Amino acid sequence: MKTKIAVLVSGGGTNLQALIDAQGGVLQSGEITLVVSNNAGAYALERAKKAGIPTAVVLKKECGSQEAFEEKLKALLTQHGIEVIILAGFMTILTENFTRCYPQRILNVHPSLIPSFCGAGFYGLRVHQAALDYGVKVTGATVHFVNEIPDGGQIIAQKAVEILPGDTPETLQRRVMEQAEWILLPQAAEQVCAHLQTL
Numbered sequence: 313m314k315t316k317i318a319v320l321v322s323g324g325g326t327n328l329q330a331l332i333d334a335q336g337g338v339l340q341s342g343e344i345t346l347v348v349s350n351n352a353g354a355y356a357l358e359r360a361k362k363a364g365i366p367t368a369v370v371l372k373k374e375c376g377s378q379e380a381f382e383e384k385l386k387a388l389l390t391q392h393g394i395e396v397i398i399l400a401g402f403m404t405i406l407t408e409n410f411t412r413c414y415p416q417r418i419l420n421v422h423p424s425l426i427p428s429f430c431g432a433g434f435y436g437l438r439v440h441q442a443a444l445d446y447g448v449k450v451t452g453a454t455v456h457f458v459n460e461i462p463d464g465g466q467i468i469a470q471k472a473v474e475i476l477p478g479d480t481p482e483t484l485q486r487r488v489m490e491q492a493e494w495i496l497l498p499q500a501a502e503q504v505c506a507h508l509q510t511l
């Protein structure tokens with residue numbers, strides 16, 4: 313039996329796509345059985361539908377509080393028998409109330425080499441803008457376990473990516489995705505799912 317994976321998304325979903333495309337290839341031990349978005353307009357939902365994966369939308373403002381939002385997410389994940397959760401461009405922070413329920417079972421992909429340019433407020437293009445503003449010559453991506461500290465959980469995999477003269481946040485984001493995120497995330501997902509199957 314494959315490990316049941318839920319992917320949580322908010323936007324374009326290119327990392328979700330990389331996971332979908334890796335199924336049956338790099339990703340052997342796990343299967344994406346649910347995609348959840350906190351944004352009804354996320355293109356990631358279309359990607360899931362095209363791949364025949366069940367989707368759900370949970371809106372924080374309809375839940376009324378962070379706690380109610382997290383309780384709703386937990387109920388959904390339990391209903392679907394989810395064993396591993398992958399945050400793939402999920403642009404909201406989950407509190408300890410949620411993370412403590414899934415120790416070593418939530419993965420996140422972050423578009424920098426943690427501990428640089430990470431933590432609250434560092435997401436999406438802002439991360440690349442911060443790297444360019446600082447003037448670093450190398451950045452990259454990190455896949456890590458999620459705990460109660462934003463971007464503070466144990467690192468699973470990292471890959472460095474060169475910054476080139478003339479880079480904008482957009483060109484850098486694209487290079488980091490192509491050369492690091494889309495490769496690392498499926499590999500890390502496989503590693504975690506394969507490990508869980510040995511327990």
Ligand code: GAR
Nearest residue numbers: 323324325326327401421423435436
């Ligand atoms: C990715 O670059 C991901 O690493 C980043 O948002 C982008 C989502 O793109 N995540 C964060 O910044 C989390 N702190 P995608 O929707 O195309 O996968």
